[in-house]
Amino acid sequence: MARPREFDEQQALDGALDVFWRCGYEGASLAQLLDATGLSKSSLYETFGDKRRLFLTAFDLYQERQLAQLEELLRTRKPARRSIERFLRRVVHRPSNPWGCMVCNEAVELGPHDPDIAKRIARHLERVEAVLTRVVERGQRDGSIGTRSTARALARFLVMSWNGLQVLVRAKSSQPLLDDALALALSALD
Amino acid sequence: MARPREFDEQQALDGALDVFWRCGYEGASLAQLLDATGLSKSSLYETFGDKRRLFLTAFDLYQERQLAQLEELLRTRKPARRSIERFLRRVVHRPSNPWGCMVCNEAVELGPHDPDIAKRIARHLERVEAVLTRVVERGQRDGSIGTRSTARALARFLVMSWNGLQVLVRAKSSQPLLDDALALALSALD
DNA sequence: GCCATTTTGGACCGAATGGTCCGCAACAAC
DNA sequence: GTTGTTGCGGACCATTCGGTCCAAAATGGC
Numbered sequence: 001m002a003r004p005r006e007f008d009e010q011q012a013l014d015g016a017l018d019v020f021w022r023c024g025y026e027g028a029s030l031a032q033l034l035d036a037t038g039l040s041k042s043s044l045y046e047t048f049g050d051k052r053r054l055f056l057t058a059f060d061l062y063q064e065r066q067l068a069q070l071e072e073l074l075r076t077r078k079p080a081r082r083s084i085e086r087f088l089r090r091v092v093h094r095p096s097n098p099w100g101c102m103v104c105n106e107a108v109e110l111g112p113h114d115p116d117i118a119k120r121i122a123r124h125l126e127r128v129e130a131v132l133t134r135v136v137e138r139g140q141r142d143g144s145i146g147t148r149s150t151a152r153a154l155a156r157f158l159v160m161s162w163n164g165l166q167v168l169v170r171a172k173s174s175q176p177l178l179d180d181a182l183a184l185a186l187s188a189l190d
Numbered sequence: 191m192a193r194p195r196e197f198d199e200q201q202a203l204d205g206a207l208d209v210f211w212r213c214g215y216e217g218a219s220l221a222q223l224l225d226a227t228g229l230s231k232s233s234l235y236e237t238f239g240d241k242r243r244l245f246l247t248a249f250d251l252y253q254e255r256q257l258a259q260l261e262e263l264l265r266t267r268k269p270a271r272r273s274i275e276r277f278l279r280r281v282v283h284r285p286s287n288p289w290g291c292m293v294c295n296e297a298v299e300l301g302p303h304d305p306d307i308a309k310r311i312a313r314h315l316e317r318v319e320a321v322l323t324r325v326v327e328r329g330q331r332d333g334s335i336g337t338r339s340t341a342r343a344l345a346r347f348l349v350m351s352w353n354g355l356q357v358l359v360r361a362k363s364s365q366p367l368l369d370d371a372l373a374l375a376l377s378a379l380d
Numbered sequence: 381g382c383c384a385t386t387t388t389g390g391a392c393c394g395a396a397t398g399g400t401c402c403g404c405a406a407c408a409a410c
Numbered sequence: 411g412t413t414g415t416t417g418c419g420g421a422c423c424a425t426t427c428g429g430t431c432c433a434a435a436a437t438g439g440c
Contacts, residue, residue, distance in 0.1 A: 022302065023303070024299065026216055026217060027216060027299075027303075029426080029427075029428090030426095030427075030428060030429085031426090031427095039388090040387090040388055040389050040390075041388095041389080041390075041428095041429080041430090042387075042388060042389070042390085042430090042431085042432095043387065043388060043389090045429075045430080046386095046387075046388090050428075050429070051428065051429085098302075099302060100298070100302075104298070104357055105298050107357055107358075107360055107361035108290070108294070108295050108298040108299070108357060108360050108361075109214065109217075109298070109299060111360045111361045111362055112212070112288075112289060112290075112360060112362070113213070113217075118361065118362050121361050122361065122362065122363065122364075125358075125361065125363065125367075129367070149374060149377070152370070153370040153373070153374055154374065156366075156367050156370040156371045156374070157370065157371050157374035157375065159354075159358075159367070159371065160351065160354035160355060160358060160367075160371035160375070161350060161351065161354055161375075162354070163353070163354040163357040163358060164349075164350035164351055164352070164353040164354025164355075164357070165350060165354075166357075167294055167297055167298060167353040167354070167356075167357060168297075168315075168349075168350060168353060170297055170298050170301045170302060171297035171298075171301045171308065171311050171312065171315065172301055172302070172308050172312065173312065173315065174312075176346075177315075177319070177346050177349070177350075180342070180343040180346040180347065181346045181347050181349065181350035182350075183343070184339060184343055184344065184346070184347035184378055185347065185350070185351075185378075187339070187378065188374055188375075188377065188378045219396080219397075219398090220396095220397075220398060220399085221396090221397090229418090230417090230418055230419055230420080231398095231399080231400090231418095231419080231420080232400090232401085232402095232417080232418060232419070232420085233417065233418060233419090235399075235400080236416095236417080236418090240398080240399070241398065241399090381440100382439105382440085383438105383439090383440085384437105384438090384439085384440105385436100385437090385438090385439105386435105386436085386437090386438105387434105387435080387436075387437100388433105388434085388435075388436090389432105389433100389434085389435095390431100390432095390433100391430105391431090391432090391433105392429105392430080392431080392432100393428105393429080393430075393431095394427105394428100394429095394430105395426105395427080395428090395429105396425105396426085396427070396428100397424100397425080397426070397427075398423105398424100398425090398426100399422105399423080399424090399425105400421105400422080400423075400424105401420100401421090401422080401423095402419105402420095402421090402422100403418105403419100403420100403421105404417105404418085404419090405416100405417080405418075405419095406415100406416085406417075406418090407414105407415090407416085407417095408413100408414090408415085408416100409412105409413085409414085409415100410411100410412090410413085410414105
């Protein structure tokens with residue numbers, strides 16, 4: 001029981017996440033992280049360990065949030081197809097997705113070089129695929145999604161399209177390009 | 191005149207391209223570049239300028255090659271759909287595409303931070319889209335591709351799918367995932 | 381008020397970064 | 411062989427990187 005902390009851990013982590021999201025792992029300098037978290041060097045190292053650990057913590061947080069958000073799609077009662085449409089439309093809506101998807105970004109940056117992180121990404125994508133599979137199954141039951149392909153295959157296709165859109169967003173592609181691509185991806189669910 | 195060079199410029203550039211492709215711009219250290227090109231520091235700086243210029247030169251080369259390869263699709267006489275299938279199938283064939291697509295990688299790494307490079311990427315994607323549009327038009331004429339969507343929209347969809355696959359390749363996704371996603375992307379051409 | 385405990389700021393560190401520069405080496409012209 | 415020109419190896423540089431450490435500050439318990 002001594003001197004209390006002057007910062008909120010969760011808030012600091014959010015700040016760090018922001019920087020990693022925007023700049024990637026290597027691209028995020030300690031200075032930026034200190035600035036974004038508002039911590040001093042010693043506080044940051046004391047609280048989160050080294051840069052890599054901090055990154056992993058932030059990355060896990062990001063993945064959990066993304067998955068939670070995705071699982072909301074399961075809970076709604078609207079036709080599944082509408083849920084998926086909303087899901088993809090949020091990707092190409094720039095204001096709410098300025099830096100693309102962090103998982104996609106890190107898959108590109110670290111995937112080939114960091115087996116540990118590659119595994120986390122693979123696991124996450126599998127979970128995303130699993131959630132989407134259940135949504136598609138629901139859509140095939142409620143008639144909003146065609147049955148010419150298995151739910152699993154369609155979910156995999158959605159995972160790919162999702163990542164494709166994220167890349168285009170990060171590349172600052174034109175809105176017509178994004179809209180056309182999105183529309184056709186959705187039409188594959190017929 | 192005087193002392194002749196001991197290296198082949200094109201060959202050195204290929205070496206540098208390899209490193210940038212694999213590691214990205216920031217991830218490629220001078221030491222790696224020197225090693226891959228076989229040049230000494232002074233020769234490299236004399237020949238190619240600084241790291242950024244070298245990168246731009248290599249990146250341009252990559253884009254030109256990719257576009258040239260893509261344009262081969264135009265020249266064949268087979269049904270256009272088969273050409274597109276071959277085009278996408280090469281993406282998910284790991285041995286011939288171990289590091290994913292450099293344009294996709296750099297879109298993710300530098301897109302949001304380097305306006306100059308973002309422009310180059312945007313221009314390249316437009317050119318890719320243009321070539322694919324022509325291929326799709328041919329396919330719509332020869333009957334191998336449906337006409338429920340415009341050729342341009344389909345081409346844009348292909349650009350997105352292409353990038354999506356590249357991300358998954360770089361993330362070392364499982365082959366079944368890649369295969370399913372690819373198959374469904376192709377079926378969107380019906 | 382004093383002590384124990386914990387946080388905090390910042391000095392400090394070695395390594396690696398991209399980049400410059402210069403003296404020597406190698407070759408063509410004559 | 412001499413000279414003029416260019417290429418080359420590597421010493422050298424400032425900066426930034428992630429990371430450590432310690433002395434001072436702050437506060438709860440008594």
